[in-house]
Amino acid sequence: xxxxxxxxxxxxxxxATLILDTAAEMAALSGREVKKLPxxxxxxxxxxxxxxxxxxxxxxxxxxxxxxxxxxxxxAKGSSVSKGESLKDTALTLQAMGADAVVIRHSASGAPHRLxxxxxxxxxxxxxxxxxxxxxxxxDAYTMRSRLGRLDGLKVAIVGDVLHSRVARSNILxxxxxxxxxxxxxxxxxxxxDLTDKAQVSYDLDxxxxxxxxxxxxxxxxxxxxxSYFPSAREYSxxxxxxxxxxxxxxEHAIVMHPGPMNRGMEIAPEVADSPRSTIVEQVANxxxxxxxxxxxxxxGK
Ligand code: NCD
Numbered sequence: 001x002x003x004x005x006x007x008x009x010x011x012x013x014x015x016a017t018l019i020l021d022t023a024a025e026m027a028a029l030s031g032r033e034v035k036k037l038p039x040x041x042x043x044x045x046x047x048x049x050x051x052x053x054x055x056x057x058x059x060x061x062x063x064x065x066x067x068x069x070x071x072x073x074x075x076a077k078g079s080s081v082s083k084g085e086s087l088k089d090t091a092l093t094l095q096a097m098g099a100d101a102v103v104i105r106h107s108a109s110g111a112p113h114r115l116x117x118x119x120x121x122x123x124x125x126x127x128x129x130x131x132x133x134x135x136x137x138x139x140d141a142y143t144m145r146s147r148l149g150r151l152d153g154l155k156v157a158i159v160g161d162v163l164h165s166r167v168a169r170s171n172i173l174x175x176x177x178x179x180x181x182x183x184x185x186x187x188x189x190x191x192x193x194d195l196t197d198k199a200q201v202s203y204d205l206d207x208x209x210x211x212x213x214x215x216x217x218x219x220x221x222x223x224x225x226x227x228s229y230f231p232s233a234r235e236y237s238x239x240x241x242x243x244x245x246x247x248x249x250x251x252e253h254a255i256v257m258h259p260g261p262m263n264r265g266m267e268i269a270p271e272v273a274d275s276p277r278s279t280i281v282e283q284v285a286n287x288x289x290x291x292x293x294x295x296x297x298x299x300x301g302k
Pocket of ligand 1: 055056127133136166167218219221259260261
């Protein structure tokens, strides 16, 4: 088993499949009245969040607690970080407290890689800048597999602000490792130039929809935009928003995903987000099982 999960590129097909299979076993647990397993009793998991988060932070906390680990939640607000303490000094403090795993979200791409040099425990990337978010990709893959029965050969469209999306980057890596075929769709200004050979590119959403098994909508990340990347929100949503007429262009079996938080009415219409084809709430539930599997396997669970 790998020690750290810094990037979806840390995962080969066997390791990723083992995580998804283990997550399925963890999911069986959440239907029980007592949801706890003793697997990580006596181990300490630190959640180190330098950036805002709702789903991911709560999900990691729930996952660690269901495995009976001791959980320390650290958010940069209200800590010595606001006094200017460096990531390295914070890491050494965590080290002194004996953290077995550190889950980190940081606005700087590469922060988890640096952290892994300074602590002895496992490091899990919970989102670093515009770089990666590997557990989101795992929970997305889990959701696709459980809804559609397979990943190999699946046609996945990832739509919108790909440029700023760590979710897209990790999904492209993981999905191609697992044999799915990814097409990224968005305005040319929001599609990165360094996509390599792992994904196809299209600027025409209407053309891609009829041939997709999965359509994953991305949030337009205005907080990461210094320039204007498209004329207006209305124009964006006219060309790249998933509304009801566009939903009808998808094959019958296709699912609609979004990592959240959503800009309802911009990249996704409320009726689409709340439709039976949408897996948005399911993705959140699956996130807990997948993060349980990740913590369990990284920390040497049997
Ligand atoms: C994403 C993130 O923070 O990277 N959300 C999440 O983790 N569920 C996507 C986003 O912020 O748009």
